[in-house]
Amino acid sequence: QVQLVESGGDLVHPGGSLSLSCVGSGFRFKDYGLGWFRQAPGKEREGVSTINFAGTITEYGDSVKGRFTISRDNTKNTVYLTMMDLRPEDTGVYYCARTPLTIPTLRPVTYNYWGQGTQVTVSS
Numbered sequence: 001q002v003q004l005v006e007s008g009g010d011l012v013h014p015g016g017s018l019s020l021s022c023v024g025s026g027f028r029f030k031d032y033g034l035g036w037f038r039q040a041p042g043k044e045r046e047g048v049s050t051i052n053f054a055g056t057i058t059e060y061g062d063s064v065k066g067r068f069t070i071s072r073d074n075t076k077n078t079v080y081l082t083m084m085d086l087r088p089e090d091t092g093v094y095y096c097a098r099t100p101l102t103i104p105t106l107r108p109v110t111y112n113y114w115g116q117g118t119q120v121t122v123s124s
C-alpha cells in the first residue's frame with residue numbers, strides 16, 4: 001500500500017533552520033508529484049510547496065518563498081523540505097502528500113495520499 005513517512009520535525013528558535021524528509025513506498029515514487037503542507041492548531045491545512053515527478057517544476061506558498069526549498073531524490077524515494085529563517089508562524093504539523101496531477105498544486109484537495117505528519121515548533 002502507499003505510504004508516506006515524514007521525519008525531521010523539531011523545536012527550533014526563530015531564525016533557525018530545519019530540514020524535513022518524507023520517504024515514499026508502495027508506489028513508483030518517480031512517477032508522482034508531491035507536496036508539503038502544514039496545519040497549525042485551529043487553522044486550515046495550508047500548501048507550503050510542491051514538486052513535480054522529475055523535480056523540474058516547483059511552487060511555493062507566498063509565506064515561505066525565499067526561505068524554504070523543496071527537492072527530491074528519486075533514487076532514495078525521498079522528498080525534502082529545507083526551511084531557513086524560521087518564524088513562529090511557521091509552527092505546525094507538516095505533512096507530505098502525493099498527487100495524481102502532472103503539475104502539482106498547492107490545493108490540499110488535489111492530493112489523495114498523505115503522511116502522518118511531523119511537528120515543527122518555532123519558539124524562543
